[in-house]
Amino acid sequence: MSNAGTAAAERAVADAHRREWAFVVAATARVAGDLDVAEECVQDAYLAALDAWARDGVPHKPGAWLTATAKRRALDVLRREKVFRSKMPLLVESAEEEVVEEPDEDAVPDDRLRLVFTCCHPALAREAQVALTLRLVCGVSTGDIARAFLVSEPTLAARVTRAKKKIAAARIPYRVPEASELPERLDAVLIVVHLLYTTGHTAPSGADLVRADLVDRALHLTRVLLALMPDEPEVRGLLALLLLTDARRATRTDAEGRLLVLAEQDRSVWDRAAIQEGKGLVVGAFRTGRVGRYALQAAIASLHAVASSYAATDWPQVVRLYDELLKRWPSPVVALNRAVAVSMAHGPEAALDDVEALARDDRLAGYHYVPAIRADLLRRLGRQREAADAYRAALDLVDNDAERELLTARLAEVALG
Structure with missing residues (x-):
């Protein structure tokens, strides 16, 4: 077993964990009938893949290999417990046939x-x-x-x-669930x-x-x-929100992987097809007259998407939409986002008191965006020393490397100022 083969197997298993985990667990749970058993069998399958793929090579369909292996392990567990054959013999027979074949990707x-x-x-x-x-x-x-x-x-x-x-x-x-059961879930x-x-x-x-x-x-x-x-309407609203937000994906970092905030992004590169689809879904959701939290968030995202620049965004309308959103979803995170919009519509001083209050909210303890936004407001107000302290507080909480790099750069700017 070569080092190259082992390394290739490790990369393939890591990639399969990102891409296939959900599919493998779901398929195994249907056979096992128990979430703990399913999860343990899937974990065993991934461990088995490390050795098997290093020895035999990565299979053409890693997800199918993992699914078949996890299902076999689940069947073994159930046989040992003498439950499966006595209660669901037909399912055993069908599952045994299924695991020796490539799973139907459409299923x-x-x-x-x-x-x-x-x-x-x-x-x-x-x-x-x-x-x-x-x-x-x-x-x-x-x-x-x-x-x-x-x-x-x-x-x-x-x-x-x-x-x-x-x-x-x-x-x-x-x-x-049956159609009648869907709404409650x-x-x-x-x-x-x-x-x-x-x-x-x-x-x-x-x-x-x-x-x-x-x-x-x-x-x-x-x-x-x-x-x-x-x-x-809320399903439409959620899809609209995701499309309008994801339309910016390619512009959120520069060529070196540095995080670019919304004001720095090249709007000419945004995905116009996704924006058009999202806008249509927003309109459709609002026409129903049953506007919920996702449709309102999508409407806010739509205002960002159509603005020619960050400064040119209709910030007063964004604030009004956040006011409506807070009525339906009184979340401190929504209140924090609203404060950012207020700072753009009416200046950083108008938003600082709200952010200071949110910083004392126990629900946001450990949420690094609170000190980061507070730091940005203080920086815009010229209160550089306080801003530096707030950036340091945010850095103590952040775990994403790209966000950490941005906060570090902002801290250096205010420290020099």
Whole structure:
């Protein structure tokens, strides 16, 4: 077994973990009928791949290899427990036939969707629904989910464990709900997809600013949801929000990978097709008269997308939309974003008191954007020493390398001033 072969296998396994985890877990859960068993079998499959692929080479379809291996392991576990053959003999026979063949790629999204709706079952608490789905279906690390929820990693891990136990105890089935059951689960599913996109759009940790695999997965899931529920304005709103935001992806870093804030981005490179599709979805959502949080966020993103420059954005209208958004979604993160818009519409002094108040909100403790935005307001006001202290506070909290580099550069600017 050569060093080159081992290195190639390690790279392939890491890539397959990013791209295939959700599909493999979803397919294995359908066979195992237990989330803990499914996750353990998938982890075993990835470990087995390290040796097998280094010895035999990376297979043509890594996801199919991992799925077949994880399913076999799940069947072995169930046989040992003498449960599977006694309760579901037909499923054993069909699963045994399936694992020796290449999985049907067209069926994989159905497996993933089944697991999404399983995890978003109304018997689970909302935060547990979202955390469990992000962990199992989307392959987001526990640490990154904890950052998204603004809670500690042990707290988040405990929520995921409790949710899996409740699914097992309540015998919640692994299936796509009937049409009549979709509305009661829709809000949780939308939250999951939005957080998935947010986690990919600006990775909470690591060297890369964007995790394209998570962004693309979120966009795909939203389109699947729109096909399932074409008349739901919030599904349209979410897809619009993702499209309008993702239209800027190519301009968020320069050639050296340095983070570029919205004011620095080359708007001529933005994806005009995505912007046009997003704008149409916003209009369609608003025409229903049932405007929710995602449609309002999409409307804000649309104002950014059509402005000729950052300064030329219709900031007063952005503030008004944030006011409406806060009525429907009284989140401190929304309030923080509103403060940025206020600073652009009415000057940094007008927003500073709001940001100072949010800095004292325990829900935002550890959220690095609070001191970063406070630092920016202080810098614009010429209060360089205070701005430097705030940038240092933000640097103590940030885990993404691209964001850290930007904050470090800003700190150097104010320190020199």
